[in-house]
Amino acid sequence: MGLTDEDVREILRIIDESQLDELRIDMPDFRLHVRRGGAPPAAEAVEPPSPRRSEPASAAPGAPPEPAAPATASDNGAATIDAPMLGTFYRASAPGEQPFVDVGSKVDADTVVCLIEVMKMMNSVKAGVTGIVVEVCAGNAQLVEYGEPLFRVDPDA
Amino acid sequence: MTIARVFVANRGEIAVRIVRACRALGLEAVVGVSDVDRDSAAARLADRAVCIGPARASESYLRPETIVQAALGTSCDAIHPGYGFLSENPRLAALAREEGLRFVGPPAEVIELAGDKLRARETAAEAGLPLVPGGEVATLDAARRFAGDSGYPVLLKAAGGGGGRGIKLAHDDDELGVLFGVAVAEAESAFGDPRLYVERFVAAARHVEVQIAADEQGAVVHLGERDCSVQRRYQKVIEEAPAPSITSAQRDALTSAAVAFARAIGYVNLGTVEFMVDAQSGEHFFLECNCRIQVEHPVTEEVTGRDLVAEQLRIAAGEPLSFAQEDVVLDGHAVEARLTAEDVAHDFRPSPGRLSRFAVPDVANLRVDTHCADGTLIPPYYDSLMAKLIGRGPDRASAVGVLSEALERLEVEGVQCNRTLLRDVLAHEDFTAGAVTTRWLEEEALA
Numbered sequence: 001m002g003l004t005d006e007d008v009r010e011i012l013r014i015i016d017e018s019q020l021d022e023l024r025i026d027m028p029d030f031r032l033h034v035r036r037g038g039a040p041p042a043a044e045a046v047e048p049p050s051p052r053r054s055e056p057a058s059a060a061p062g063a064p065p066e067p068a069a070p071a072t073a074s075d076n077g078a079a080t081i082d083a084p085m086l087g088t089f090y091r092a093s094a095p096g097e098q099p100f101v102d103v104g105s106k107v108d109a110d111t112v113v114c115l116i117e118v119m120k121m122m123n124s125v126k127a128g129v130t131g132i133v134v135e136v137c138a139g140n141a142q143l144v145e146y147g148e149p150l151f152r153v154d155p156d157a
Numbered sequence: 158m159t160i161a162r163v164f165v166a167n168r169g170e171i172a173v174r175i176v177r178a179c180r181a182l183g184l185e186a187v188v189g190v191s192d193v194d195r196d197s198a199a200a201r202l203a204d205r206a207v208c209i210g211p212a213r214a215s216e217s218y219l220r221p222e223t224i225v226q227a228a229l230g231t232s233c234d235a236i237h238p239g240y241g242f243l244s245e246n247p248r249l250a251a252l253a254r255e256e257g258l259r260f261v262g263p264p265a266e267v268i269e270l271a272g273d274k275l276r277a278r279e280t281a282a283e284a285g286l287p288l289v290p291g292g293e294v295a296t297l298d299a300a301r302r303f304a305g306d307s308g309y310p311v312l313l314k315a316a317g318g319g320g321g322r323g324i325k326l327a328h329d330d331d332e333l334g335v336l337f338g339v340a341v342a343e344a345e346s347a348f349g350d351p352r353l354y355v356e357r358f359v360a361a362a363r364h365v366e367v368q369i370a371a372d373e374q375g376a377v378v379h380l381g382e383r384d385c386s387v388q389r390r391y392q393k394v395i396e397e398a399p400a401p402s403i404t405s406a407q408r409d410a411l412t413s414a415a416v417a418f419a420r421a422i423g424y425v426n427l428g429t430v431e432f433m434v435d436a437q438s439g440e441h442f443f444l445e446c447n448c449r450i451q452v453e454h455p456v457t458e459e460v461t462g463r464d465l466v467a468e469q470l471r472i473a474a475g476e477p478l479s480f481a482q483e484d485v486v487l488d489g490h491a492v493e494a495r496l497t498a499e500d501v502a503h504d505f506r507p508s509p510g511r512l513s514r515f516a517v518p519d520v521a522n523l524r525v526d527t528h529c530a531d532g533t534l535i536p537p538y539y540d541s542l543m544a545k546l547i548g549r550g551p552d553r554a555s556a557v558g559v560l561s562e563a564l565e566r567l568e569v570e571g572v573q574c575n576r577t578l579l580r581d582v583l584a585h586e587d588f589t590a591g592a593v594t595t596r597w598l599e600e601e602a603l604a
Contacts, residue, residue: 086209086227119222119252143230145208146217147192 069113069150071129079129080137080149087116087123089144091136101151105133113151116144131155160184160235160259160474164228165199166249167239168218169542170528171450172199175237178466187231189224191217193536198528207231212538218242221249225256235259235473237466241540244449245272261473263425263448270422271446275316275354277422281443284421286414289433289442291356297337300355301330309333310358313340317348319445321391326358361436361594364388364444365400367415368457368465371424372472378482379412380461383453386595387582389505394575394598395582396453397492398460401553402592403434411441418446426472427454427465436594452495452545455526459491459549490556491549494564494583496527498541500573508573509537518566522549522559535572543574557583578603 069081083089091099091114101113107127115122135152138144162185165175172188176199179186188199189209200206209227210217217223221243228236236253238244238261250265262268271277275293282288290307293316294300304311304327313336315323325340327333337353345351368380384400385393399408415430429451431444454465463480471479499505515529527544529535535543546567548560564580585602587593593601 086207086223086230088226088230118226121222143207143227146210147208 069125069128071127071153072149078134078152078154079131081113081125081127081129081151081153083116083138083144083146083148083150084125085116085118085123086146087118087144089138089140089142089150090115090117090122091140101127101133103133103136107131107133107153125150127151127153129153129155158182158184158471158474158476160470162187162204162231162233162235163261163470164189164224164231164233164236164258165203165239166218166224166228166236167242167244168194168197168199168528168539170526170545171239171452172197173202173528174526175199175239175466176202178464178470181464181467182470184470187228187233189218189227191538193534193538198530198533205231212536214242214538221246221252224249225252225258228253228258229256233258235261235470237261237470237473238449240449240452245447247272259473259475261426261469263428264423267423267425268448271428271448272319273316273350274314274319274445275352277445278354278443280422281418284414284417286418286443287441289356289359289444291354293352293354297334300333300337300353303355304330304333307357310360312356312358313337314354314356315340315344315348315350316352316354317344317350319447321388323348324391359433359435359442360596362386362596363400363402363434363436363592364393364431364595365403365411365434365441366429366431366447366451367412368427368429368451368454369415369419369424370427370465370468370472370478371419372478373425373475374477376478376481377416377419377424378478378480378485379416380457380463380465380485381487382408382411383451383456384592385453386593387588387598388595389598389603391595393453393495395492395494395579395588396456397490397553397556398456399487399490400592404439407434407439407441414441414443418443422446424448427469433595436592452542453493455524455545455547456491456493459524459547460487460489461485462488489549489551490553491547492553492556492560492583493545493547494560494579495542495575496544496546496564496567496569496579497575498535498543498572499575501575501578502573505575507537507541509535509541510572511535512543512569512571514568514570515543516568517544517546518563518568520548520559520563520566522556523547523563524549525563543569543572554589557589 069084071079108130111127112124113127114125131153134154137149165188176186185204187205188203190200190206193212243249247265247269250260253260310328313325325336363386367382371377382400383398385396387395429447432441434441498508500508512533517525524547529543548556550556561583
């Protein structure tokens with residue numbers, strides 16, 4: 001079953017107007033999973049969501065009340081925590097402080113993993129995934145783009 | 158030049174246009190893109206692209222803080238806002254200045270003043286520009302009194318509107334009563350400013366605008382005028398330079414009025430002063446001032462031979478204008494058509510999708526400003542402009558001929574577009590005979 005742009009627009013409109021945070025449609029030859037920008041996956045959704053870029057419908061409009069990084073699956077089973085906004089990436093709450101997380105840290109969906117500064121506004125970023133941090137992908141005090149991987153997390157650990 | 162790297166805070170064809178102007182001046186360009194524009198023509202053409210947010214403009218292209226942060230983070234020294242989005246947002250201009258960046262546009266205070274249509278009217282009046290009779294109305298009674306004196310119909314406009322938005326036409330007391338309440342509510346919610354003003358309605362009017370350029374040293378010049386009377390719902394469809402059917406005396410009056418306004422408001426950089434010309438009496442009236450590069454700037458570039466976007470960048474870098482008024486010579490005629498992804502048969506509804514084919518024909522004296530090619534995705538989130546086709550020639554008929562041939566041979570597949578409408582307008586005897594009025598397209602051609 002092919003989706004026309006009209007269909008996608010209609011789906012986005014419905015999501016936009018509803019209270020839904022997440023919509024899953026499973027049919028024999030067609031699966032659709034749409035999630036509002038920053039909403040963490042529903043508790044029962046154990047399987048990691050598909051990578052965002054190959055799924056245009058998941059670019060669903062919807063203002064996240066606070067940034068929670070969308071975690072995306074990479075090829076080897078590890079998930080990445082992606083930047084929910086463009087800004088300056090800070091690993092600690094202040095210079096000289098301990099980083100929020102490091103390689104080996106255990107995180108759950110609500111663990112704050114970093115700050116992203118946008119014009120002097122500090123936004124704390126939550127992991128959005130449970131597991132162990134296996135890599136820090138972005139450099140401290142560097143510009144990160146929207147969607148850029150910040151951490152890799154091994155969800156099975 | 159004091160600018161070395163420019164942050165392009167826009168998308169589509171104008172982002173491509175700005176990157177090209179940067180190239181022409183030897184500057185680097187960084188384009189801020191939303192998630193769906195990562196693979197856009199501008200992103201590929203620029204030295205670097207950074208993703209500033211998700212597809213929805215309110216979370217990417219419309220965020221001043223994110224734009225400034227992205228410009229700083231990529232070591233740019235200037236921000237070019239293009240048109241639409243944040244181009245006339247005083248906050249972006251002010252924020253950029255506070256952070257030591259050059260904003261390619263007028264100072265925040267000028268943008269704010271020009272954006273307040275009532276204060277802009279006052280400034281125009283003080284500078285001696287003729288205004289359409291009218292003024293601010295706080296109550297329905299006041300609006301009815303004005304209409305009683307000047308006669309119906311009248312236009313109700315939002316003080317915070319502009320660019321064709323926030324305008325209502327009332328034909329009698331009853332209709333004015335209904336529209337007044339709606340207009341107040343709309344003005345508040347759409348523009349955050351409940352103030353309204355009322356104007357006498359000129360039934361047969363032409364839209365003529367003057368391109369101005371001003372530098373930080375105080376020099377102000379004009380680059381002639383454009384006629385943009387072919388409009389639908391106050392949105393321009395076809396534009397041309399010079400304006401047909403105005404006399405050289407009218408042209409002189411319009412251009413000197415525009416320069417006087419630019420001086421009065423302290424304008425810096427490129428801008429456009431818009432006028433309404435009464436098609437019957439030939440009188441002209443000040444409408445508004447646009448503090449940005451216009452969509453239709455190419456027709457002026459084609460008849461003046463000047464790169465207006467490069468000039469914007471030079472001015473923003475603090476350089477004096479590269480030419481004086483006497484150096485501006487208008488040569489020939491240029492006509493632009495806006496090709497949009499719209500389904501004309503279904504009330505012009507947007508027709509997003511992927512272009513399976515987009516090919517521009519090779520026609521002499523044709524210019525095409527576009528971000529489209531085979532395979533380009535027209536996302537549903539933004540405006541539907543696909544390309545601007547500009548025909549040039551020694552006279553109006555030959556320029557129209559170039560454009561007609563281009564539209565006929567253009568290949569567009571995958572989305573609905575307004576090509577047939579554009580061709581019909583260019584071939585219509587009213588259009589070929591000279592300037593039409595701003596209600597012509599809706600009332601005659603589309604009726």
